[in-house]
Amino acid sequence: MSDQLSIMCVSGLHERIQMAAMTAATASVGGTQVSVFLSMNALPYFIKGRDAKPDREGEMGELMAKKNVPAFKQLFEQAKELGGATVYACSMAMDLLEVSEADLEESLDGPLGLTRFLSDAGDGQILVF
């Protein structure tokens, strides 16, 4: 794996957000510089006061709900705290949702535009969930 990994998390489905969070956490603690971009249906889960849980895509979502799987928000926070990852909110999605930076959960690093995110990604690997 290259030293830089950019993760675009856009799905609102639990399995996909979970996999994005697992990847962010595991890669970052292994020394990879990880940056996460939350957009589309993934972003609302990171707005203060929105407690909705993501829908499940299939069997794995059902199983994760029953077993002690780390919560995806916890994994993103661990990616930041233990691996130095950054997690941004897509500014376009924020505009659509009509929310400001103050509405984002504290664990996020703030708003970012797609142009800047892709520019920062450079020649590194980009994964989309």
Next chain:
Amino acid sequence: MNDENVTVVDARGSFCPGPLMELIARMKEIEVGDTLELLSSDKGSAADVPEWVNKVGHEMVSNEEKDGIWHIRVRKAK
């Protein structure tokens, strides 16, 4: 095996990558030369933790399974 300076991290019941994250969080708190013993019921973590240890340069002390629980000892090397 000398059990002095071994701190147990009990991650039984947690699934990947929970045990690894709990280990790393504690690893940041201990001194170089100290050892952690991770208890994990997650088979995948038994393989993943040594990968992380080797990648970042700590020292695997042992990795044993007893009654469905993995006891993974890691010494902080830096």
